[in-house]
Amino acid sequence: MKNMTYKNRRINLKDSLPMNSVLLIPGADVQFRNADSAFPFRQESSFYYFSGFCEPSSLIAIVNNKDGIQSIIFVPPKDKLKEIWDGYRAGPIGAVNEFLFDKAFDNTQIDIMLPDILHGSEQVLYPIGKKHGFDQKVIDWTTAAASKDRHSKSLNIIDATSLIGNSRLIKDEHEISLIKKACDISAEAHIAAMKSVKDGDSEQYIESMYIHEFSKRGGRFPAYIPIVAGGENACVLHYVENNQILKGSDLLLVDAGCEYEMYAADITRTFPVSGKFSEEQLKIYEVVLDAMNAAIESVKEGNSIMEPQEISEKVITEGLVKIGLLDGDPEELHKAGAYKDFYMHKIGHWLGLDVHDAGDYMEGDEFMKFKPGMITTIEPGIYISSSMNVDDKWKGIGVRIEDDILVTKDGNENLTKKVPSDPHEIESLMS
Ligand code: GLY
Ligand code: MN
Ligand code: MN
Numbered sequence: 001m002k003n004m005t006y007k008n009r010r011i012n013l014k015d016s017l018p019m020n021s022v023l024l025i026p027g028a029d030v031q032f033r034n035a036d037s038a039f040p041f042r043q044e045s046s047f048y049y050f051s052g053f054c055e056p057s058s059l060i061a062i063v064n065n066k067d068g069i070q071s072i073i074f075v076p077p078k079d080k081l082k083e084i085w086d087g088y089r090a091g092p093i094g095a096v097n098e099f100l101f102d103k104a105f106d107n108t109q110i111d112i113m114l115p116d117i118l119h120g121s122e123q124v125l126y127p128i129g130k131k132h133g134f135d136q137k138v139i140d141w142t143t144a145a146a147s148k149d150r151h152s153k154s155l156n157i158i159d160a161t162s163l164i165g166n167s168r169l170i171k172d173e174h175e176i177s178l179i180k181k182a183c184d185i186s187a188e189a190h191i192a193a194m195k196s197v198k199d200g201d202s203e204q205y206i207e208s209m210y211i212h213e214f215s216k217r218g219g220r221f222p223a224y225i226p227i228v229a230g231g232e233n234a235c236v237l238h239y240v241e242n243n244q245i246l247k248g249s250d251l252l253l254v255d256a257g258c259e260y261e262m263y264a265a266d267i268t269r270t271f272p273v274s275g276k277f278s279e280e281q282l283k284i285y286e287v288v289l290d291a292m293n294a295a296i297e298s299v300k301e302g303n304s305i306m307e308p309q310e311i312s313e314k315v316i317t318e319g320l321v322k323i324g325l326l327d328g329d330p331e332e333l334h335k336a337g338a339y340k341d342f343y344m345h346k347i348g349h350w351l352g353l354d355v356h357d358a359g360d361y362m363e364g365d366e367f368m369k370f371k372p373g374m375i376t377t378i379e380p381g382i383y384i385s386s387s388m389n390v391d392d393k394w395k396g397i398g399v400r401i402e403d404d405i406l407v408t409k410d411g412n413e414n415l416t417k418k419v420p421s422d423p424h425e426i427e428s429l430m431s
Contacts, residue, residue, distance in 0.1 A: 021124070111137075252270065316339050
């Protein structure tokens with residue numbers, strides 16, 4: 001049964017939770033776009049990871065003591081009238097029967113019950129600073145718990161961000177299958193856009209095509225606001241206005257991925273609106289693609305996550321020297337960070353329930369090493385805005401290519417390779 005997966009994740013926390021501790025994981029609240037018009041509800045990812053439960057304003061408390069692990073959840077109460085307007089609520093009984101929590105209560109009881117749950121523990125752990133207002137709540141419950149008995153041990157508040165995030169770093173088979181589905185859907189949307197785009201289309205129209213292609217395949221929401229950036233707009237790294245008209249001479253950079261059953265894909269492709277790269281566009285593109293391929297090759301078990309970063313910096317530096325955009329010895333230029341004027345972001349990030357997924361990048365003083373089951377994006381880029389001091393022919397070219405890479409036992413699997421990144425394959429797809 002699917003909900004056993006979530007229960008097992010809670011049980012497995014016994015290996016990382018201190019003895020006599022309580023871990024609190026708050027769920028998301030409904031967010032409003034204007035007046036009483038709400039955004040579609042999206043559960044907080046870690047809360048979902050440990051519960052599979054998708055109702056707002058809920059709270060998980062996982063108690064670890066000599067009696068073992070006990071999972072408690074606070075959920076919206078059953079309410080006939082509210083359920084007529086907003087739909088089914090599991091209520092505490094459903095939370096136990098369907099979602100396999102040991103105990104469940106109405107969320108109206110949190111302030112009354114939490115001090116009792118915390119009382120007698122030595123540590124309360126939760127993700128500090130992540131949910132508005134929650135820090136003060138924890139302080140209030142902790143203070144109330146401590147005041148129950150002035151002779152009890154002190155109750156320390158500990159940040160659980162790393163503990164929770166790192167437990168999400170290695171994806172299980174079920175998660176991998178959902179991420180693969182998100183990647184397949186997103187790849188198909190990119191292919192559809194490549195086939196259809198033409199001179200005079202608006203960025204917004206292209207964006208709508210992605211949303212449509214995602215949704216009709218089951219990915220109702222994008223995992224993040226798509227970046228649909230024609231020409232120089234590609235040099236604005238988080239460009240999301242998507243309101244300009246595309247010109248035949250533009251490159252179009254689209255960074256778009258869907259969310260499928262809560263899991264994200266994250267793909268960027270850069271392709272010529274006309275279907276044919278210009279000479280300069282192709283030169284820049286090939287440098288980025290070389291960096292991409294070299295970086296992907298270095299994603300394997302035991303390698304530091306810094307390897308793809310460094311390799312991409314070196315290949316981009318060498319490429320920029322070769323085409324005349326940097327002048328000097330590539331090794332010296334790399335050391336001096338000269339590539340940063342053109343390539344100013346990092347090579348990638350973890351991918352999972354969140355597009356920038358939870359989990360640390362350092363282990364102590366060292367960068368994390370890749371392990372099978374981790375998924376990282378690889379996304380080098382070169383951006384030449386018109387304000388840069390370069391020959392005019394290069395100005396306004398922005399290229400990023402981004403794939404999602406699963407670390408496997410014998411190397412890696414590129415989950416997004418279905419959408420071509422080779423420029424000649426792109427041109428033939430678009431012809
Ligand atoms: N789409 C967000 C990113 O590439 O990091
Ligand atoms: Mn990314
Ligand atoms: Mn992206």
